[in-house]
Structure formats: C-alpha cells, structure tokens
Amino acid sequence: MQWGQDEERPADPESEVVAFLNRRLGTGPALLWTDGEQPDGNPPGTGPTHGAARWADTLRHHLGRPVEPARQLTAPEDGSLLLFQHHGGSRVRLTGTATHQDVRLRPGHWLLLPPGCGCDLQCRPGAEPLALRIPTA
Structure with missing residues (x-):
C-alpha cells in the first residue's frame, strides 16, 4: 500500500495493518507490505495456526468487529x-474478479480480498501463509 505524502506511515506493523484495514476493508484487492521485523513477532516454525x-484476536480488538481464522480461501x-x-513465498491467483491476476506474496505481505473474491x-516449500475472515459490519 502506498501511504500519501501527507500521511505518516504507522510506527509498528500492528498499527499499520489496522490502518490498512480501516482504509481498504470492503474494497480491494489490496496489498500491504510491512517494513522492518517480522510483524507477528513469532519465530519461524511456530506455524500459521497460532x-x-x-x-484474529488483535484485529477483533482494534477493529471492533468479528475476525476469525478462515478455513476457505474465498x-x-x-x-x-x-x-x-508468514514465512516463505506464495503465488496467489485471484478468482472471482473481472480479471484473473497473479500476486506474489513474500514474508510480511498482506493481501486483502473483497467480498466474493477467491484465490x-x-x-513454495516451507511457506506459511495464514488467512483471516472479516465479515462486513
């Protein structure tokens, strides 16, 4: 995500993800790449489930709406x-949009898919993506 000239990029990854969602939730697809250290603070190998x-807990608290781990990638x-x-890299082919497009995800990248969009x-071997479902308020 590009932050505007008059916008200050949030100081920590958690605040940056919350600001991104406040701005882009309900639209998309949108990509956010965080700078700096691993956003969740978990060492490699702790797994995407944790x-x-x-x-989900963090975003539920900050957004004031339900957020839950997703079981499906739609x-x-x-x-x-x-x-x-979370770790490694993945290729995501978006489906359910006007154009089918590919997005490369690297560690620290967040991809927001709008309602009805799938992927x-x-x-790659060792990659650990995680998925969260955020119902419309």
Missing part, C-alpha cells in the same frame, strides 16, 4: 478475506 488466532459474500504471508494459492 499466528492466525493471534492476529472471501464470503458478506465479508473479506485477509491473507498474510488459488501455490506455496
């Missing part, structure tokens, strides 16, 4: 899907 639960008609590349995910 990270998904942690991020944004529901009544909400958005948020993918986070085919191809992960």
Whole structure:
C-alpha cells in the first residue's frame, strides 16, 4: 500500500495493518507490505495456526468487529478475506474478479480480498501463509 505524502506511515506493523484495514476493508484487492521485523513477532516454525488466532484476536480488538481464522480461501459474500504471508513465498491467483491476476506474496505481505473474491494459492516449500475472515459490519 502506498501511504500519501501527507500521511505518516504507522510506527509498528500492528498499527499499520489496522490502518490498512480501516482504509481498504470492503474494497480491494489490496496489498500491504510491512517494513522492518517480522510483524507477528513469532519465530519461524511456530506455524500459521497460532499466528492466525493471534492476529484474529488483535484485529477483533482494534477493529471492533468479528475476525476469525478462515478455513476457505474465498472471501464470503458478506465479508473479506485477509491473507498474510508468514514465512516463505506464495503465488496467489485471484478468482472471482473481472480479471484473473497473479500476486506474489513474500514474508510480511498482506493481501486483502473483497467480498466474493477467491484465490488459488501455490506455496513454495516451507511457506506459511495464514488467512483471516472479516465479515462486513
């Protein structure tokens, strides 16, 4: 995501993800790449399941709306899907949009999919993406 000239980029990754969602939730697809150290603070190998639960709790608290780990890689008609590349790399082919496009996710990248948009995910060995479902308020 590009921050405007008159906008200050949030200081920490958690605040940056919250600002990104406040600005882009319900639209998309949108990509956010965070700078600096691993956004979730978990060492490699802790697994995406733990990270998904942690991020769901954090975002639920900051956004004041339900956020839950996703079991499917399709944004529901009544909400958005948020993918986070925890470790490694993945290729995401977006489906359900006017154009099928590919997005490369690297560690620290977040991809927001709008309602009804899906994806085919191809992960490199050792890649650990996580997915969160955010229903429309």
